Amino acid sequence: MTMTPGTPRTQAQARPQAAAPVLGNRALNRATLDRQLLLRRSGDLSVADAVAHLLGLQAQNVKPPYYALAARLEAFDPEELSGLLASRDLVRIVTMRSTIHLHTADDALTLRPLVQAARDRELHAFRKGLVGVDLGELASLARAAVEEEPRTMKQLREVLLPRWPDADSQSLAVAARCSLPLVQVTPRGLWRRSGQVALTTAEHWLGRPSEPVPTPDATVLRYLAAFGPASVKDMQTWAGLTRLREVFERLRPQLRTFRDGSGVELFDLPDAPLPDADTPAPARFLPEYDNLLLSHADRGRVVPPEYKGRTWKGNFAYSVFLVDGFLAGVWRLEEGMGADKDAAVLTIEPFGTLTKAQRHELTEEAERLLSGPMSGARTYDIRFGTVMER
Numbered sequence: 001m002t003m004t005p006g007t008p009r010t011q012a013q014a015r016p017q018a019a020a021p022v023l024g025n026r027a028l029n030r031a032t033l034d035r036q037l038l039l040r041r042s043g044d045l046s047v048a049d050a051v052a053h054l055l056g057l058q059a060q061n062v063k064p065p066y067y068a069l070a071a072r073l074e075a076f077d078p079e080e081l082s083g084l085l086a087s088r089d090l091v092r093i094v095t096m097r098s099t100i101h102l103h104t105a106d107d108a109l110t111l112r113p114l115v116q117a118a119r120d121r122e123l124h125a126f127r128k129g130l131v132g133v134d135l136g137e138l139a140s141l142a143r144a145a146v147e148e149e150p151r152t153m154k155q156l157r158e159v160l161l162p163r164w165p166d167a168d169s170q171s172l173a174v175a176a177r178c179s180l181p182l183v184q185v186t187p188r189g190l191w192r193r194s195g196q197v198a199l200t201t202a203e204h205w206l207g208r209p210s211e212p213v214p215t216p217d218a219t220v221l222r223y224l225a226a227f228g229p230a231s232v233k234d235m236q237t238w239a240g241l242t243r244l245r246e247v248f249e250r251l252r253p254q255l256r257t258f259r260d261g262s263g264v265e266l267f268d269l270p271d272a273p274l275p276d277a278d279t280p281a282p283a284r285f286l287p288e289y290d291n292l293l294l295s296h297a298d299r300g301r302v303v304p305p306e307y308k309g310r311t312w313k314g315n316f317a318y319s320v321f322l323v324d325g326f327l328a329g330v331w332r333l334e335e336g337m338g339a340d341k342d343a344a345v346l347t348i349e350p351f352g353t354l355t356k357a358q359r360h361e362l363t364e365e366a367e368r369l370l371s372g373p374m375s376g377a378r379t380y381d382i383r384f385g386t387v388m389e390r
Contacts, residue, residue: 020257020265023229026277028260028301029325034273035226036292037072038284038322045073047080048089048104054226055219056101056111057291059092062189064287065102067319070374071284077373082191088206092184094177097240097294098122100184105206112181112202113213118240119178129168130175138164142176143201150185150198153177181210192376216247221269229258229268233297264298281325283361285369288317293327303327307351321348321365323358331366335377344370344377349385359384 023031033039042050050073051057057065066078084090091108095101095115103111123130138160145151145159153173160172176182181202187195203209223235232245248255248267258266268274286292292302293311303311307327311318318330329350336342346366354362363382370380 020259023258023260023266023274024277025261025301026325027274028229028266030275030277030279030281031229031273032227032292032301033281033325034275035228038292039275039279039281039325041072041074043074047073047076048084051090051102052104052107054291055222056095056103056107058287058289058294059100059102059189060289061287064289065189066191066374067285067287068290070369070372071286078191079373082189082193085189086186091202091205092189093181093202094119096238099289102189108181108183108202109206109208110211110214111219113210114216114219115239115241116213123175123178126168126171126174129171131167133164133167133172133175135175135179138172138175139179143180146180146182146200147204150200152196152198156199216241216244217251220244220247220251224255224267224269225272227291227295228272229266229274230296231260231264231266231298233264234295237297238291238295260298262298281322283358283365284322285331285365286320286322288319290320293320310351321362323350323354323362328352328354328358335375342376342378344375344380345383346370346380347383347385354384 030039036054037045037050045053047069050069051065054072057068059065066081069081070076070078081090085092085102089105090102091105092100092102093108093112095103095108095111098119123135141160141163142156145156151159156176157169157173160176161167161169164172177199182199183202183205185198185200185205187193188197189195219239220235223238224230227234227238232248235248236242236244251267254270255267256270258268260266288311293299299308302322302325304326311320311327311330319332320327321329321331323329329348329352331346331348333344333346335344346369348362348366366382369375370377370382
């Protein structure tokens with residue numbers, strides 16, 4: 001068929017584009033581990049730089065960020081992270097997926113505004129308890145209270161309930177948490193220190209205003225640097241946001257694309273590393289809620305299908321370990337138990353059978369953890385539990 005100049009091509013006549021390369025599951029695993037600093041520990045990144053590169057660390061509990069960095073940094077000292085919290089260079093704040101994350105101060109002031117729409121949607125679940133409540137007035141009243149002095153959620157309810165006595169007190173406090181960028185003030189989060197959750201605004205704690213709501217483009221690129229290659233749904237799962245397809249399409253000219261084994265389109269930075277699928281992956285102990293397991297719609301790149309759902313029991317999450325780059329079981333550390341207050345016991349509970357070499361590798365990794373600055377024990381024991389059936 002002859003085409004005259006200026007005649008538009010139909011879809012059938014358009015030149016076919018080359019099919020995107022397919023990345024198998026092991027290739028995806030190795031790429032993600034490399035971005036997550038889990039293929040080899042970084043000896044160059046500072047604690048703050050690592051937290052920034054990883055776009056924050058899950059911090060639902062106090063200890064997980066410390067164990068997350070111990071698995072990723074060569075010479076990690078928990079007191080360095082603790083010091084950065086005390087100096088307010090790092091903060092604990094609700095961001096992605098409505099969960100507490102440890103962020104740099106800069107990220108706390110930019111990522112929180114980025115996900116504010118998700119926090120607004122979260123309020124819909126509490127609307128029955130907020131009938132007649134002016135959310136703007138609530139935010140102003142709550143801000144004044146927590147900036148006067150840090151408040152616990154109980155204390156915040158006590159401030160708000162007299163103004164709206166017919167409202168549900170819990171819903172009032174949740175509305176404040178969703179409406180305002182509330183950070184957990186220290187000593188909460190400091191290494192081996194106790195402290196209840198007390199809140200104030202990020203602006204008050206950091207002494208500077210929140211940044212304007214950023215476009216998501218830069219965050220998409222940062223997400224791919226830390227979690228890629230990834231699909232649109234993967235990033236939406238990580239951020240708790242929707243409607244990001246148009247952002248990826250806008251960025252498409254500067255990205256490369258792949259397909260996974262199921263045909264899902266994956267995006268990636270053009271110069272991001274793609275280690276060989278056979279690259280050795282060391283054993284690693286990760287804390288509960290580690291973002292490695294929570295930041296993709298399809299977790300198969302790290303979680304074997306037969307182990308799906310076995311790291312949770314109700315609302316409780318177990319600490320996990322990796323063997324050959326994949327989830328292989330759970331672990332727990334007991335310190336100061338029994339008669340010897342300076343002793344620690346680390347118990348490894350695999351989901352399947354471990355080889356002799358794998359048990360040796362896990363033992364070496366456990367000894368590294370228990371003999372370094374993360375441990376306050378003078379003596380320790382490493383035990384292998386029975387295969388779990390959860």
